[in-house]
Amino acid sequence: DGGITQSPKYLFRKEGQNVTLSCEQNLNHDAMYWYRQDPGQGLRLIYYSQIVNDFQKGDIAEGYSVSREKKESFPLTVTSAQKNPTAFYLCASSPPAGSSYEQYFGPGTRLTVT
Amino acid sequence: QQQVKQSPQSLIVQKGGISIINCAYENTAFDYFPWYQQFPGKGPALLIAIRPDVSEKKEGRFTISFNKSAKQFSLHIMDSQPGDSATYFCAASIGAGNMLTFGGGTRLMVKP
Numbered sequence: 001d002g003g004i005t006q007s008p009k010y011l012f013r014k015e016g017q018n019v020t021l022s023c024e025q026n027l028n029h030d031a032m033y034w035y036r037q038d039p040g041q042g043l044r045l046i047y048y049s050q051i052v053n054d055f056q057k058g059d060i061a062e063g064y065s066v067s068r069e070k071k072e073s074f075p076l077t078v079t080s081a082q083k084n085p086t087a088f089y090l091c092a093s094s095p096p097a098g099s100s101y102e103q104y105f106g107p108g109t110r111l112t113v114t
Numbered sequence: 115q116q117q118v119k120q121s122p123q124s125l126i127v128q129k130g131g132i133s134i135i136n137c138a139y140e141n142t143a144f145d146y147f148p149w150y151q152q153f154p155g156k157g158p159a160l161l162i163a164i165r166p167d168v169s170e171k172k173e174g175r176f177t178i179s180f181n182k183s184a185k186q187f188s189l190h191i192m193d194s195q196p197g198d199s200a201t202y203f204c205a206a207s208i209g210a211g212n213m214l215t216f217g218g219g220t221r222l223m224v225k226p
Contacts, residue, residue: 004157006157031212033213035216040123040219040221041218041219042120042203042216042217042218042219043158043203043214043216044216045213048213058213090157090158092157101146101148101163101207102148102160102163103160103214104160105150105157105158105159106157107156107157108155108156108157110155
């Protein structure tokens with residue numbers, strides 16, 4: 001099955017701890033994205049990567065970090081500097097530019113920080 | 115600055131009725147306008163999308179209407195069903211493979 005895998009589905013952390021969310025895709029997509037979704041709100045872009053070893057900040061990158069060492073993987077670290085990290089985090093990917101406009105989303109990780 | 119504004123935030127429709135969700139955008143460079151459907155606890159999934167060279171696109175019970183001069187587009191769900199109850203997001207992007215700018219979402223409830 002081709003798709004995007006995010007793990008774990010639920011994650012609990014204590015305040016002050018860094019936590020890394022996993023995102024893996026086997027769709028051979030070049031671009032990958034991280035979004036944050038808060039209750040009753042839209043999706044806000046955290047980081048995106050168009051190619052391996054390159055990534056760009058989105059609208060709300062403060063307190064987050066990413067890496068893109070492999071085409072298939074785009075992990076997101078929520079650092080202790082993120083003031084309000086409790087949210088639903090969505091990873092997405094899209095095919096090479098010019099081939100398709102669609103973004104495919106993973107099932108999401110719900111992070112709760114107490 | 116919110117570049118894509120979506121309304122209403124929530125919508126209740128009777129089974130068999132028509133659900134209408136509206137979006138307005140500011141950036142005239144946008145050239146791709148998708149609608150995503152999200153069920154609770156799941157990731158969004160592409161429902162239907164339109165390019166600005168057409169004014170309407172229909173797929174089954176779902177129709178996008180696009181008004182380029184007004185910079186508005188809308189989703190119509192005909193014969194709405196309880197299974198359509200979900201959150202719907204409009205979005206816009208510039209070029210293929212580029213990041214999407216999302217509207218704030220509309221929570222639709224279809225009553226039996």
